[in-house]
Amino acid sequence: MAAWLERNVPRILLAPSFLAVLVFVYGFIAWTAWVSMTRSRLLPKYEIEGFIQYERLFAAPRWDTAMNNLFIFGALFIVVSMLLGLLLAILLDQKIRTEGALRTIYLYPMALSMIVTGTAWKWIMNPGLGIEAMVRGWGFDEFAFDWVIDPDMAIYAIVVAAVWQASGFVMALFLAGLRSVDEEIIRAARVDGIPTWSIYSAIIIPSMAPIFLSAFIVLAHLAIKSFDLVIALTGGGPGYATDLPATYMYAMAFSRGDIGQAASSAMVMMTVVFAIVVPYLYSELRAKRG
């Protein structure tokens, strides 16, 4: 009995969480997949009707806007955060005395909830309260900074807030990467007469490829599941100009009473996440084994 217990204690301990994950993650994925194939509206129905929800989804202009926004937001958010993070990391890598304090300051935004970030930036960018009002107060009466209320520019306002939040984290990641390069390699390069920018661009940064990949994966999944920032900053507006797939899904499920649309959009989002994460996991696991 004791021996049996000893052998099975790990299984017994893990069983509840395993069951919970099985039901609440995979069970509900399966449920959502099912519902996305039905004519569910306010209440779920269970007769499979094929792909009509997906046809409706891809025909809906609002979904089009959401996907477009995801593309603009995702691309800008990832590229700008990485560039800014890398730049900050390289600047901090110059052995300045206040490094510890600066690193903490840059990292802090990541500790904030997206809701706080969104609300703060909503006020900062509000034409009547924030930057525009301040600069006009200095006497520049013509100055305009009204991205949050401009349907064409509002998505870029969200990019600004998201970059502000994430680039410190990317910087910390890259700084660790820069520091992991053997000091002797850098010394060798200096003796070899290689200028500093070449040391970074030709020697250090190429050897950080795995860190770039990790940063990309983290940022990409943040972008795809972005929801709270949009809700806090623009509420998806003006109109539905800043809708992202996640806010689209939320609107369909909880304010428009269209569970079928919500389920099908959720499935599309999951597919996009898988398309990014699965190759990453695959390459990681293969590298570990090989």
Add this chain to the structure above:
Amino acid sequence: MEAMLEIRNLDKSYGATEILKDINVSAEPGGFLVLVGPSGCGKSTLLNCIAGLESISGGSIHIGGRDMTHVSPKDRNIAMVFQSYALYPTMSVARNITFGMKVRGVDRATRASKLQDVARQLQIEQLLDRRPSQLSGGQRQRVAMGRALVRDPQLFLFDEPLSNLDAKLRVEMRLEIKKLHHDLGATMVYVTHDQIEAMTLATKIVVLKDGVVQQIGSPAEIYRRPANLFVADFMGSPAMNLIPARTSRESGGTRIEIERTGGAPVVLIDTRNGDLPEEVILGLRPEDIAEAGFRAGEEVQEVKCLIDMVEPAGADTFVVSRLAGRQVTARLHSETTAQPGSTLDLAFDLGKVSYFAQDTGERLN
């Protein structure tokens, strides 16, 4: 002849910690200067100062007759090989070797021909397309040397280049570096903590301890006439026997008495060295204590000793006897009949003896 490297009164501190104190060292053109000392004594720091990778707190550094004290590393006309090889990890072997030339604006044809020359010289022609991660330690070492060789510098700097290799490869590469030095006729500065490497490679050895130069000299000088107890103990393997002794004047010379437990003191008469203080440390290399009858010379004196231990080492056999509370090692021929626990007549060659002061450790004769 003007020195290729001349270091005058060099000081180096990190904050309040003095790492190097008043270093004066020079290397002649074509010389092989070895900086040797225990780990942490400041050898790498000194080499980095020569390379310009570390700024110095005082003194000056001249390379090839030019004051290089404030010149940046790339303009010092040097090349350096590191302990960890420090190859650029994402570049092929060929690119590792040529990248520096490319950045310095050397044209493509020259780069290719230099690469071929060096690859042939170091026998790495078949490795040129590989990444550093696909090479063995010895191969990486060759690539690192190739990268230094294509610079064709005035001065080569090596920081413990062999200490990451296994014992056999280390001996092989040591020979190759020696051959390379001979073929190129270049000036080299080489850092190691391994005294055998220092003895076999150097034309001139600098022994360092705690950032202070202990002795500068040819390998033979350092070996035969160590300047103090530290050098005597550090250089040579097995180490020099250092035996506390009492001295007194006698008509025929200096009488030297070494205590031993369970027996009369060992008495030796040194006819050549007078004026010794009463208490000294007597230093004799193991090969200067032989089996009686196997060593001739005016200064050879025989003493009956109790043998504690016998260690056959192939070509030689080492025997250990206790004198003045110290284990004294003698190097005998391999056919010796010495047995542990028995007595044996040992011949002490006082022609090779060193004396050190007991308090300061400085050499007396």
